[in-house]
Amino acid sequence: IERGEPVATNCDADDPAAAGLGFVSCLVVPVVGTHGAAMGALELHATQPKAFDARAVEMLQLLGTLVAGTIERARLKEEVREKRRIDSDLLVARQVMEDLIPRTIPPLHGFDVAGVNEASFEVGGDYYEFIPLPDDRWGLVIADVVGKGIGAALLVSAIRASMYALVGRELATRAVMRRANRFFHDSVEEGKYVTLFYAVLDVPSRRMIYVNAGHQPPIVLRANGEVEELRSGGVPLGMFESPRYFEGIAALDVGDLFVLYTDGIVESSDAREDEYGRERLVTTLEACRTEPAEDICDRVMDDVRTFSFGSQDDRTLLVLKAIEEGAPAPVS
Missing domain, CATH: 3.60.40.10 (PPM-type phosphatase domain)
Known part of the structure; x- marks a missing residue:
């Protein structure tokens, strides 16, 4: 996630918990927003060794892009709602104060x-x-x-x-x-x-x-x-x-x-x-x-x-x- 790059690895060496469930291969792809900031990661496991090729990495990156877009749109909608609420509160506050000041x-x-x-x-x-x-x-x-x-x-x-x-x-x-x-x-x-x-x-x-x-x-x-x-x-x-x-x-x-x-x-x-x-x-x-x-x-x-x-x-x-x-x- 820190480097913003996909990583394919061996579960036995890097993810003992996954290996304990029978998984052998692991692919981790960061979810990167439009401004280049990592927002999280998508992780896949497989029971076969070397299960993830370049095509799998590309597909998971595409899915990550879609996930990032969905998250950002949800955040933007929430920010807009919050701004409207704040603007409404400020408008009421201004009207109250205008009525109070002589x-x-x-x-x-x-x-x-x-x-x-x-x-x-x-x-x-x-x-x-x-x-x-x-x-x-x-x-x-x-x-x-x-x-x-x-x-x-x-x-x-x-x-x-x-x-x-x-x-x-x-x-x-x-x-x-x-x-x-x-x-x-x-x-x-x-x-x-x-x-x-x-x-x-x-x-x-x-x-x-x-x-x-x-x-x-x-x-x-x-x-x-x-x-x-x-x-x-x-x-x-x-x-x-x-x-x-x-x-x-x-x-x-x-x-x-x-x-x-x-x-x-x-x-x-x-x-x-x-x-x-x-x-x-x-x-x-x-x-x-x-x-x-x-x-x-x-x-x-x-x-x-x-x-x-x-x-x-x-x-x-x-x-x-x-x-x-x-x-x-x-x-x-």
């Missing part, structure tokens, strides 16, 4: 807001949400569910429904995360989890209380150039049954830039497998911070695309820019 972003007084989501070919579990709350407050959610395809899309749908139900009950942010974690932990198979950042933004005061459940830390780029990361929180949802979560507080002033993102941004890699990284993201933000939020999103995404090589993960980016009270949001 088509419009609500106007927030005193903020210029923009967001973008780019799904990978396989469709991952990136998701963001603006949830209206009483007293001019908004719940901000950005999450990344582990996995791809329809499975990830369904998990996103489940965690979204859970967050909506919990946030609507006016619970403290850490309580929302504890209960969301319990739901996720009890509802999905072991090894599945979601990184999620949840904040309650009080629009008039520009103050927010947040919990970061293992998500990429959002960046606050201050007007004076200082950079802060919002890390307070705990582990991703679903990893443990009863983890503790801690709240953080952040306030935004005019000129500050608040940026939320998923790992598809900072973990995008180039041809040398170097990652885009947080430092490059901050540098890009600093270079375009005076532009409208929508243009900032475009600049960052363009830079990530230029940097990246090959297949990448989903990418999601949200930008909230604190502007003067009463000032209209800039037009890109």
Whole structure:
């Protein structure tokens, strides 16, 4: 089989098991596919010595060619069926995720807001949400569910429904995360989890209380150039049954830039497998911070695309820019 050539041999010397059954001659012909790869072998035994001549070898090789063709056609049909199934699952996953990602972003007084989501070919579990709350407050959610395809899309749908139900009950942010974690932990198979950042933004005061459940830390780029990361929180949802979560507080002033993102941004890699990284993201933000939020999103995404090589993960980016009270949001 390794050499891809037929072999006629003496069973007594090379195949004692066959010889024990009374066979004397043995002919082995490899089954070779169209690309030259051996797929197996056909083996004949005879009770007469030197029973297989060149004609027998030729006939068995012809049979091997027919067998190889049959195997390859069967494999091709199975591959086509599998590809159709995968394509169907991906189509469903894309439709689910398109319905989950907000088509419009609500106007927030005193903020210029923009967001973008780019799904990978396989469709991952990136998701963001603006949830209206009483007293001019908004719940901000950005999450990344582990996995791809329809499975990830369904998990996103489940965690979204859970967050909506919990946030609507006016619970403290850490309580929302504890209960969301319990739901996720009890509802999905072991090894599945979601990184999620949840904040309650009080629009008039520009103050927010947040919990970061293992998500990429959002960046606050201050007007004076200082950079802060919002890390307070705990582990991703679903990893443990009863983890503790801690709240953080952040306030935004005019000129500050608040940026939320998923790992598809900072973990995008180039041809040398170097990652885009947080430092490059901050540098890009600093270079375009005076532009409208929508243009900032475009600049960052363009830079990530230029940097990246090959297949990448989903990418999601949200930008909230604190502007003067009463000032209209800039037009890109």
